[in-house]
Amino acid sequence: MRILVVGAGATGGYFGGRLLQHGRDVTFLVRETRAAALARHGLVIHSATGDAHLPAPPTVLADDLHQPYDLILLSCKAYSLEQVMADIAPAVGPQTAILPLLNGMRQLDLLDARFGAQHVLGGQCVIAATLDAQGAVQHLNQSHSLTFGERDGRASERMQRITQAFADAGFDARPSANVLQDMWDKWVFLASLAGITCLMRGPVGDIVAAPGGRAAALALLEECRVVAERSGHAPGEAALQRARGVLTEPGSTLTASMLRDLQHGHAIEADHVIGDMLARAGHKHVERSLLAVVYAHLKVYEAGRARQSMA
Template structure:
């Protein structure tokens, strides 16, 4: 298949590299030093699931240069969804499907407004990864999991060859019927990690080791869960326990990607994480003190390092 990785950061580069190794035609859309490195030196993966070195990859700044795609892994930041989505129309094959993979709960809807619901399937990624240096992806777990909901217009058939290709590349793909519930279950987990790791500037291990911050982590999770249940009827009570168990089992050096952005002086997805929970909590009359504090305290950094 012809894949386009729209927003080839750590996660997109990892998935794309595995697809290249499995024999698929993959175009990476990236920017900055990572794009320059891929163009000049290729792409390397360092992973417990096996290292991979690709001497040559097709990497572009503009998706229009990449050619037509049968499937797109749409992995840009939340604040870039509209800009990047507007660039896709020229590269989508007739029956192409676009899988979103943003933090939060709204990216698939915003993208569908631009390119139509028949093309968009909401996705969720479960795996820690970063870019320790340009052209290199570090993957830090023994799993690489992608959860995919149905295409928004209900046409399940168009997803099957894409899911098969991803599985053939060694990616653990789970297809679910209730995308909203799956998005919220991931969001409860992600938002809680993001709030506490950004507030403390610490990895998950030290947060869990301190009773006070462990308590705040659980409070953040419970707040997000309460809001989620008010918004999404399909979110079950057991989702909180599953999220908490996963938080306890994660490696101690795990932290949210938003912490990397904060420490590097980049824009934050704050409006789509704790900011989203605070807004929805207010709309439904649910108190969200931990996420409200995180949203307020991190607000000076939302557009990058304060000048």
């Protein structure tokens, strides 16, 4: 199976690197600067689950994509998706499967519109990773799962081939017959975590210790739960209990990656993670919505960042 991994950053570099490490046919679609760095230093992964150094991993630039791949693994940020869809178009053939690992659900609508729903799988990953100053992937804990599946739950032939390709590849590969629910469960939790930590500009432990902080975190989770329920994907009680526990853990230093991006002045996925959740709530539910307050807060940040970039 020929696999194209879009990006060799923290997420794409980790999962693509593990696949390459275990002998899979992987090529990374990257920009010129990242291609040059990988050619010089290789792809390096530092992890408690095992380090890896992959000299000169196969890379390709968008202008050089001319042949279709069997599987395209999308690990880009949501704000890059429009450009990525244009870049990968030559690599999408009649039998190509696209597996997006973005947060939220809007990516499915955009990919369906561009390539057709028959090409697009459901997927998500759970990993805490970043690139260090030398461009190496730093895996920050031991979680490294990748969930994937046909959106109608079928055990299709391509699902069997992908499952075989991901098996024993150095991460937790989780084929799912209910991948849309898996994606909604993660989105509900992530929107709550990103929303409350960005709004309060602090970690979970500080938020729940502040007057009204715990109630605000749980109120935001409940708003997101209601959106999922109205969309036909209400989280189960076990998923909600896990989310409540994480969002209210005393002393927790947990923050969302969106907060870290915000604190460093980077682009954020405000529209995709928070805005789309709010849009699915419907206009009549926006009044007195904490989700709406979070979204306004993030859009103010984006406006200020845009002005600074033009200065």
